[in-house]
Amino acid sequence: MASVLRKIPFSVQILAGLVLGAALGFLARANDLSWLAGTLDTVGDLFVQLLKLAVPPLVFTAIVVSVVSLRGVTNAARLAGKTLLWFGVTALVAVGVGIGLGLLTNPGRGVSLDTAAATVPQRTGSWTDFLTGIVPTNPVGAFVENNVLQIVFLALVVGAAALLAGEVAEPFVAVNRSLLAIVQKALWWVIRLAPLGTLGLIGNAVASYGWDLLAPLATFTTAVYVGCAIVLFVVYPALLVTAGRLNPLRFFVGAWPAIQLAFVSRSSVGTMPVTQRSVERLGVPREYASFAVPFGATTKMDGCAAIYPALAAIFVAQVFGVHLGVTDYLLIAFVSVVGSAATAGLTGAIVMLTLTLSTLGLPLAGAGLLLAIDPILDMIRTATNVAGQALVPTIVAAREGTLDRAAYDSAGRRDLIDADEPARPTRQDEPAPALA
Numbered sequence: 135m136a137s138v139l140r141k142i143p144f145s146v147q148i149l150a151g152l153v154l155g156a157a158l159g160f161l162a163r164a165n166d167l168s169w170l171a172g173t174l175d176t177v178g179d180l181f182v183q184l185l186k187l188a189v190p191p192l193v194f195t196a197i198v199v200s201v202v203s204l205r206g207v208t209n210a211a212r213l214a215g216k217t218l219l220w221f222g223v224t225a226l227v228a229v230g231v232g233i234g235l236g237l238l239t240n241p242g243r244g245v246s247l248d249t250a251a252a253t254v255p256q257r258t259g260s261w262t263d264f265l266t267g268i269v270p271t272n273p274v275g276a277f278v279e280n281n282v283l284q285i286v287f288l289a290l291v292v293g294a295a296a297l298l299a300g301e302v303a304e305p306f307v308a309v310n311r312s313l314l315a316i317v318q319k320a321l322w323w324v325i326r327l328a329p330l331g332t333l334g335l336i337g338n339a340v341a342s343y344g345w346d347l348l349a350p351l352a353t354f355t356t357a358v359y360v361g362c363a364i365v366l367f368v369v370y371p372a373l374l375v376t377a378g379r380l381n382p383l384r385f386f387v388g389a390w391p392a393i394q395l396a397f398v399s400r401s402s403v404g405t406m407p408v409t410q411r412s413v414e415r416l417g418v419p420r421e422y423a424s425f426a427v428p429f430g431a432t433t434k435m436d437g438c439a440a441i442y443p444a445l446a447a448i449f450v451a452q453v454f455g456v457h458l459g460v461t462d463y464l465l466i467a468f469v470s471v472v473g474s475a476a477t478a479g480l481t482g483a484i485v486m487l488t489l490t491l492s493t494l495g496l497p498l499a500g501a502g503l504l505l506a507i508d509p510i511l512d513m514i515r516t517a518t519n520v521a522g523q524a525l526v527p528t529i530v531a532a533r534e535g536t537l538d539r540a541a542y543d544s545a546g547r548r549d550l551i552d553a554d555e556p557a558r559p560t561r562q563d564e565p566a567p568a569l570a
Contacts, residue, residue, distance in 0.1 A: 144328075148394055151332035158333070159340025174337035181331025184324045185404030188317055190277045193403060193432060194289045195314035200425040201293025202307050213530065217426050220526045221434050222471050224373070228365050228436040228522075229470040232444030233463050235361045241354035241445060242452025282403065286432045318407050325395065325408060332398040339509055351507055354449050358511050361441040362518040370525050378532035380542065388416040388545030389524040396520035400512045405520050406431040413524050415545045417538030418531045426530070430523035435486070437518030440470040442511065443490040450491060450500030462494050469493050484508070 155174065162170040204210035268287050270276040276284035296303040371382035386393075392409040399405060410427040414420050444466050451458050469490045487501050504511075531537040 145391065145394060147329040148332055148398060151329035152336050152398065155333035155336035156340050159337040162337070162341040171338065171341040174334045174341060177334030178331060178336075178338050179334075181324070181327060181334060182399070182401070182404075184327070185321075185399055185401050186280065188321045188324065189282060189401075189403050190280060190285055191313060191317045192321065192406065193282055193285050193428065194277075194292075195310045195317060196406065196424070196428040197286060197289035197432075198293040198296065198310045199307065199314055200428050201290060202297050202303075203421045203424050205297055209534075213422060213534065214425070216530050216533070217429070217526060220530060221430065224369075224522055224526065225434075225436055225440045225471045226467060227369055228440035228518075229444050229467045231364050231369065232361050232441040232470075233448070233466060235357050235364075236445045236448030239353055239357045240448075240452060241351075241357050242449040245350055245354075245449075245453055282432055321404070321407055324404075328395055328398060335398055335400075335509075351504070354445065354504075355507060355511065357445050358442060359514050361445060362437050362514045365436055365441060366518055366521055370521060373525065373529060378529040378537075380528070380532055384543055384545060385416065385525070385528060388412055388542070389521060392524060393517050393521050397513045397517040400509070400516045402431045402435070402516060402519045402523065405516075409520055409524055412545075413527050415541065416524070416528050417541035417545070418527050419536050419538075422531060422536070423527055426527035427523060430526060431520075434523045434526065435515075435519045436522040437515030438512075439473065439486045441518065442515050443470060443487050446487050446501070446504060447490050447494055447496060450496050450503070451494075453503065454497055454500060456496060458494070465493055466490060 158170060158174060161167065162174065204214070268283055270281065270284040270288065273288055275281075276288060296307055370385075374380040374382045374385055389409075389412045392405055392412045395408050396402065396405045402409075406428060409431065410423055413423045413427055418426075447462075447466055448458065450456075451462075473486065473489050484501055484505070487504075488498050491498055491500060528537065528542075
């Protein structure tokens, strides 16, 4: 059975899981089959739990190793600076798309929802919480609580210290490389279960969210999907052509396995090994990719931190009858560019949304109005996030002249998942293997 499945392209397996899951979801909803809906929910939750299980060790070891790997990268500081610059540029364009669509569609006008019944989400964000929440009071607690933002902070500090310590830190770095390889191997097994996870996640979504629930939010839902589609298929290709002189079609062929997995898993961090492998196969040098992709997976969120909060803020303002001025829209853009690390690569964008609402002085309970359909929105948001995380290192490498153009043009000729297992992290004393 396993040998038969390996002959089927992984993308086809994902598509089959999506179609079958949707069919089972419709069946469960139409016939009120609670046992089937519960089974689909359990299957989807188990898949997401397995992804989340790998998040703390994966994020910590990947960032430590990537920071230390900068020792072998020429002009590492300039590369890091350009990566951050492009993160900001693309986020600014994405939030502009979100604001523009919000002004065009007025997603909250005429919406009849019980605002009195809306409650503040359990997890909220504010600038004070965001800034103080970066530094953990207990390093062990950051891992126990799965606080990705604090884990990123710890990893950056430890990685920088190991980089400056030099030779004496090599045993510690070697342990992190080994642990990273082990975690990636285990996570790759989980990723192979993605077709089954897709079946459960999509099936549960269809069984749970009927038109009766989506109808009042139809304009908002459509605007989120259209906004993400504009960024994915208009903005990103335009940047590839103008900034990188690259064929957009080849980029999407190479990056599609990661984008597809992100859509169904709703986790940028869980998709990170596939994203990094896609970027390397697109011709980005491994040493640079090992820094840019893990960093992007925890901070680069064009879907969750730019398009969505912009549209959601306009929606909440219109539902509660609050007028937004030019200054408010500038604040939305500022929060999207600076505060995107608050989403920290996990499923959901409620923390980022409440951070935006609190900055604008809008009712935090407004976020509660959107919680019911958040999983439906999170799929396209995460797919956009991951596409941006693959786009930026590709453009930076192309502009720096380090992109392997032959590898870029041939990316996607072999199935990414069913080829070889993820490559082990490259040591500093050995050259990166040829990309093909």
